[in-house]
Amino acid sequence: MNGNIPAREITPRETFLSRRRLLQTLGIGASVAATGGVYAWLADPGPSPYRTSGRGPREGDGGGAAVSMADTLTPPETFTHYNNYYEFSTDKRDPALLAAGFKPRPWSVTVDGRVAKPRTLDLDQLLSLAPAEERVYRHRCVEGWSMVIPWLGFPLAALLKAAEPLAGAKFVAFTSLLDPARMPGQKSSVLRWPYVEGLRMDEAMHPLTLLSHGAYGEALLPQNGAPLHLVIPWKYGFKGAKAIVRITLVDTQPATTWNLYSPADYGFYSNVNPSITRPRFSQRFEDRLGETVDRRPTLAFNGYAEQVADLYRGMDLAKDY
């Protein structure tokens, strides 16, 4: 994502247009029909004010359903073949190939730090903590592209509450897997490893913040961060760490990988914000992958202002901190 890295930023539009013509992805119902039922939609993902059901968005869904009338699901091939995953490669086309043999089981996640009940859970224990919900969210990368993804997962709050946060817990630090033998990109010093990210405690507890383990009705593929990918839909995509192995509640703002790399481009908060121009990436517009419309204006908080703007009351939104 940085200028020193030969990242091929956005796949040529024609590639995605042809995929779009192929799939004619016009909403969830149409997607299922067009792909012969490739997605196994959950019959009853459980009640949530934020989930959409197995249908296309309807008028009145508004922010609560987290997808607007103007949004169309991104073709699954785009989601699974256009990936930022530096543990495997700096080229977005490589993770689908290079991570194909990566086994996300056995897996365990440690929750520790300022909690009354620190614990290490294996994946089955973790998945049994809360029912899987389907959440269709806009997914916005700081590089200027966006997608619309039907994630499966549960609120991160369910995991944090189970560990019983102590009063001193002000931030949450996320650590991705460090394993150069399985993640060839970690043999390069392109970033400091392991990949680390962080949220303020109230951001981590917000009901939109999702610990995702699936998408498009299936378990996550390795290139999408299997088995666990954090999703914070009002922030730039790099805030959502993949392949999480440790979640630590701390009292001070944790260091984060991209912020260490280039603080001017990658602030700690990094809420989607069209008015903050970053040295490498103007944020006024975005390119919705898989769509025919040229560029669309970037929405403040990626369109989730109604749900999250209150978290930042008193902070100067023209700054990224």
Ligand code: MTE
């Ligand atoms: N997490 C780890 N561990 N390593 C990464 O390189 N890339 C981030 C984020 N999480 C990244 C990561 C970036 S820049 C983006 S845009 C999203 O993952 C991409 O997620 P996706 O491939 O599922 O769309």
